[in-house]
Amino acid sequence: MEELRLAEINAVADLGPSFVEVRGQIVIRHARRLSDYLNHPDPMLELDGGAIRQESDDFWEEVQGLSLNRNRVLIVSPTADADPGPDPKLVVSSRQVRIKILCRGVSVVGFVTVPMQATISSFIHETRARFLNVSQARLFPTHSSFRTQLGPALDFCMVNREYIVACVETRPGIGAAGEQ
Numbered sequence: 155m156e157e158l159r160l161a162e163i164n165a166v167a168d169l170g171p172s173f174v175e176v177r178g179q180i181v182i183r184h185a186r187r188l189s190d191y192l193n194h195p196d197p198m199l200e201l202d203g204g205a206i207r208q209e210s211d212d213f214w215e216e217v218q219g220l221s222l223n224r225n226r227v228l229i230v231s232p233t234a235d236a237d238p239g240p241d242p243k244l245v246v247s248s249r250q251v252r253i254k255i256l257c258r259g260v261s262v263v264g265f266v267t268v269p270m271q272a273t274i275s276s277f278i279h280e281t282r283a284r285f286l287n288v289s290q291a292r293l294f295p296t297h298s299s300f301r302t303q304l305g306p307a308l309d310f311c312m313v314n315r316e317y318i319v320a321c322v323e324t325r326p327g328i329g330a331a332g333e334q
Contacts, residue, residue: 161188162233163201164304166260168226168317169208173259175302177233178204178220188232192224192312193283199224209301224284224314228257229293231304231311255288255313256296256320262313263324264291274323278315285312 159182167174178201182191192199199222205214247270255262266288268277278286291308295301304311 158183160202161191163188163230164233165222165230166228166302166304167222168228168258172209173228173302174206174208175304176201176204176206176220176222177214178202178217188230189283189285189287189312192227192230192285194224197224198222199227225316228314228317229260229262229304229311230285231291231308250289252324253288254322254324255286255318257313257317258319259296260302261294261296262288262291262311263294264288264308264311274321278318278321281315284315286315286318287312 161180161182163176163178163180165176167176180188180191180199180201182188201220201222203218204220205216206220207214248267249270250265251268251274253262253264253266253274266274266277266286268274272280287310289310291311293302293304293306293308293311
């Protein structure tokens, strides 16, 4: 019998000149992690039930189902079902790196787990995952047109590597403009 699990998410996707925000449920099969599901090579991400709103609207349109192009999703954050993380038997020695990621519309400050001997730059170049996992994330708009209801602080989110313009390892106390 196939094991099914529901993960509730919020996501921001790129429409070109603006963004669209989505919330809904993903059906995860075979006890996979949410990050494994998001990094699957299939170009479309299927959501069951939820809502969608364009950046300029305050109106959320309720939908039965929704298909999103994974390559156009900028940020995904679980709302009710956090990613359980890697299997402890498969984990290599790692360290937490405080990073600042600059993307179109938003900068993300948080922590990324990288192998002990890797730099954040080498990790981003070598990983094959579409999304980079960021814990204790804080979102800062880089221009006034980026509005989201994700919230400024997230326990966990995933940032699409295709949207990363710059990623730097930061020191404690150094982050987005105005943050200490």
